[in-house]
Amino acid sequence: MKNSFYNGKIFYGWYIVAAGFVIMATVWGTVYNCASLFIEPISNDLNFLRSQVNATLTIRSATQMIISLFAGKIFSKFNIRKLMMISTLTLFASYFSYSLTSSLAMIYFLTIIVSISTTLLCILPLAIIINNWFNEKRGLAIGIAFMGSGVGGMILNSLAGQWISLYGWRIAYQILAFIMLISILPCTFFIIRTKPKDLGLTPLGSSTNKNKNVVEDEEEVLSLNDATKTIEFWAICLCSVILNISVNSLVYSGSPHLTNIGYSVTFSANVVSLYMGALAIGKIILGKIFDSFNIRSSLTISCSITILGLIGLIFADYYTPLILFIVFGGVASAFNTIATPIIAKKIFDKYDYNSIYGVLAAVGAFGSVIGPLFIGFTFDFSNSYIPSFILSIIFILIALLIFQFTMRKRVN
Numbered sequence: 001m002k003n004s005f006y007n008g009k010i011f012y013g014w015y016i017v018a019a020g021f022v023i024m025a026t027v028w029g030t031v032y033n034c035a036s037l038f039i040e041p042i043s044n045d046l047n048f049l050r051s052q053v054n055a056t057l058t059i060r061s062a063t064q065m066i067i068s069l070f071a072g073k074i075f076s077k078f079n080i081r082k083l084m085m086i087s088t089l090t091l092f093a094s095y096f097s098y099s100l101t102s103s104l105a106m107i108y109f110l111t112i113i114v115s116i117s118t119t120l121l122c123i124l125p126l127a128i129i130i131n132n133w134f135n136e137k138r139g140l141a142i143g144i145a146f147m148g149s150g151v152g153g154m155i156l157n158s159l160a161g162q163w164i165s166l167y168g169w170r171i172a173y174q175i176l177a178f179i180m181l182i183s184i185l186p187c188t189f190f191i192i193r194t195k196p197k198d199l200g201l202t203p204l205g206s207s208t209n210k211n212k213n214v215v216e217d218e219e220e221v222l223s224l225n226d227a228t229k230t231i232e233f234w235a236i237c238l239c240s241v242i243l244n245i246s247v248n249s250l251v252y253s254g255s256p257h258l259t260n261i262g263y264s265v266t267f268s269a270n271v272v273s274l275y276m277g278a279l280a281i282g283k284i285i286l287g288k289i290f291d292s293f294n295i296r297s298s299l300t301i302s303c304s305i306t307i308l309g310l311i312g313l314i315f316a317d318y319y320t321p322l323i324l325f326i327v328f329g330g331v332a333s334a335f336n337t338i339a340t341p342i343i344a345k346k347i348f349d350k351y352d353y354n355s356i357y358g359v360l361a362a363v364g365a366f367g368s369v370i371g372p373l374f375i376g377f378t379f380d381f382s383n384s385y386i387p388s389f390i391l392s393i394i395f396i397l398i399a400l401l402i403f404q405f406t407m408r409k410r411v412n
Contacts, residue, residue: 029152072355
């Protein structure tokens with residue numbers, strides 16, 4: 001642990017990680033993980049169709065994808081920390097305003113503002129900032145920070161459900177809005193710093209020679225356009241879509257598949273709850289894997305873990321395979337949030353990382369949008385989720401072959 005200290009003190013980057021954990025727990029854990037709780041009460045109270053309220057989930061994903069595409073230009077033009085500070089206030093105002101509206105158009109508008117604020121607060125800026133602070137233990141740092149979304153989701157889901165039952169959905173929105181504000185305002189205003197040099201430090205694992213930072217800042221940075229001329233860039237894009245479609249088979253099909261093959265709703269919910277717990281821990285595990293092995297080995301392990309999770313669902317008629325789904329499925333579902341920023345940093349370290357990671361995040365989000373459609377189509381065709389699991393395994397094997405071919409020269 002000696003590398004975790006800087007001149008005898010805890011390295012400040014770990015405070016950044018702690019702040020990231022709090023932001024992910026309260027923001028992502030609320031905006032994304034609690035969203036489904038409000039669909040039924042809003043529909044019933046305001047006499048909206050369920051599909052009309054469900055559309056907010058699509059709007060949220062589409063907004064995230066669009067903002068991610070332009071993340072490079074946004075973060076190069078504006079200070080990341082200041083954007084996070086502004087987004088803290090806009091997120092509170094817009095999320096609180098959900099409790100005051102009775103118009104579907106206003107709900108959609110607020111969803112766009114909430115989604116923009118969330119995107120500029122969570123995964124994209126945090127991945128960039130943590131990459132700035134850590135040359136060593138980067139995977140562990142990202143894993144710990146992003147683990148917050150799973151922990152926050154488990155806690156806030158339970159609390160939000162109780163608040164909706166006791167006080168109604170409007171009051172629940174207000175309570176959650178204030179929890180976010182109180183939690184993240186100190187993080188974005190007082191703790192977060194974009195780069196180590198802002199505090200006169202260097203990244204963990206680099207030389208403490210301050211002149212080294214000067215040299216690094218003066219190095220020529222290759223553009224996103226330069227990256228698009230490499231086979232590795234397009235291979236990662238293609239495989240990111242494939243893997244996110246496959247991972248969605250785990251995320252969105254677990255509970256309905258279990259009920260479809262005869263398990264009770266309560267049992268299925270308990271299994272998914274354990275799976276979400278494994279997802280939270282899985283972010284740290286996956287981060288450690290990418291810290292400990294080179295790119296090709298890490299990708300092989302990640303793909304194998306995903307396949308094991310899918311096998312667990314295919315044979316879920318028996319209790320024992322469910323352990324595969326819970327344990328390995330949970331780790332596999334952390335791939336996009338954990339592996340993508342690490343892979344982007346390792347392969348495109350001399351490029352415009354902000355722009356490249358933004359595009360890769362958008363590509364991953366596109367795969368997440370396609371995933372539910374793919375699952376729904378295969379289920380309607382076969383009246384079973386198993387074909388989507390089998391096809392997902394085939395997709396993963398294809399992605400693994402592409403990775404192995406394009407990354408064959410990678411030893412980092």
